[in-house]
Amino acid sequence: MKITLFRPVNAQELALIEKSGFRAFPPRLTDQPIFYPVCNFEYARQITVEWNFPAYGNGYVTEFDVDSNFLAKYQVENVGGVIHNEYWIPAEDLEQFNQHIIGQIRVVFKKED
Numbered sequence: 001m002k003i004t005l006f007r008p009v010n011a012q013e014l015a016l017i018e019k020s021g022f023r024a025f026p027p028r029l030t031d032q033p034i035f036y037p038v039c040n041f042e043y044a045r046q047i048t049v050e051w052n053f054p055a056y057g058n059g060y061v062t063e064f065d066v067d068s069n070f071l072a073k074y075q076v077e078n079v080g081g082v083i084h085n086e087y088w089i090p091a092e093d094l095e096q097f098n099q100h101i102i103g104q105i106r107v108v109f110k111k112e113d
Contacts, residue, residue, distance in 0.1 A: 002065040002102050005037040005087070006044035010056040014107070017062065022105045024098035028091035035094045037066075039076060039085040045109055046083075053111045061109035070100040 007025065009017065016026035028035055038044050044061040052059030074087045089097050 001068040003068045003071055004063060004065050005039060006041055006108075007037045007062045007064070007105075008044045008047040008052055009060050009062055010052050011058045011060070011112075012056075014060050014062075017105055023101065025094060025105070028094060033091050035089040035091060035097065036086045037064075037089070039087070040083055041108065043083045043085070048109065048111055058112045059110070060107050062105050063108045064105040065102040066097070067100040067102060070097070 013026060017024070020026075025035065038047070041061065041063070048059035048061050071087065074089060076085050077088050078085050
């Protein structure tokens with residue numbers, strides 16, 4: 001089984017995803033201990049429009065499927081309102097997380113200047 005998740009990214013991160021053949025997210029930076037894919041498009045779009053676009057002048061929402069058996073070892077965290085659900089994947093687990101992505105990472109929304 002699979003679970004569909006979403007991840008807001010900027011153009012720099014999207015270029016790294018493209019470099020992987022749309023198969024993996026890039027490693028986290030040293031000051032980013034958590035990779036946090038979100039559980040619904042609405043939340044990812046909100047982050048893109050309200051935070052990424054003002055900060056970077058661009059923003060994209062990616063959609064991807066993950067093996068639900070792998071994801072079961074992580075719990076969903078709510079960080080605000082009803083739609084604000086996300087997984088907290090420790091940075092050191094990201095490579096293994098990437099290995100459990102089913103198919104390709106897809107761009108489903110973009111906001112650019």
